[in-house]
Amino acid sequence: MRKIEQDMCRAIRNRETRTFNNTTVVNGLDTAGRPIVEVLLHGNLIARFKFTESMVQIFDGEWQTVTTKSRLNAILRDFTTGCSVYQKKGVWYLACSNDSDVLFYDGLHLHFNL
Numbered sequence: 001m002r003k004i005e006q007d008m009c010r011a012i013r014n015r016e017t018r019t020f021n022n023t024t025v026v027n028g029l030d031t032a033g034r035p036i037v038e039v040l041l042h043g044n045l046i047a048r049f050k051f052t053e054s055m056v057q058i059f060d061g062e063w064q065t066v067t068t069k070s071r072l073n074a075i076l077r078d079f080t081t082g083c084s085v086y087q088k089k090g091v092w093y094l095a096c097s098n099d100s101d102v103l104f105y106d107g108l109h110l111h112f113n114l
Contacts, residue, residue: 005074012037012049012075013114023071039075041068047075049112056080059106064092079112 044061082097092104
């Protein structure tokens with residue numbers, strides 16, 4: 001895992017608002033006042049942690065790039081059990097060790113571990 005991704009995951013875990021080059025972690029509240037942390041890559045949302053539900057939503061930020069996939073996989077490695085995003089013939093999929101692979105779509109919900 002890249003240093004920037006280690007720092008990103010640490011900021012998520014500590015619920016800190018931090019910027020690391022092109023990646024920003026924002027600690028805040030949702031519209032109902034519940035704690036969330038959002039991860040932005042080049043200003044585009046790629047992950048939203050909902051702490052009261054132990055859920056993370058993942059997004060491609062409308063850019064299915066190598067960097068987006070790398071940031072998402074760092075988050076998935078650090079916060080989920082056996083999940084990753086991969087690409088096959090130009091199409092993104094989500095693989096989890098306890099499920100069959102699914103077509104990636106914006107807003108996928110996964111349980112996370114802290």
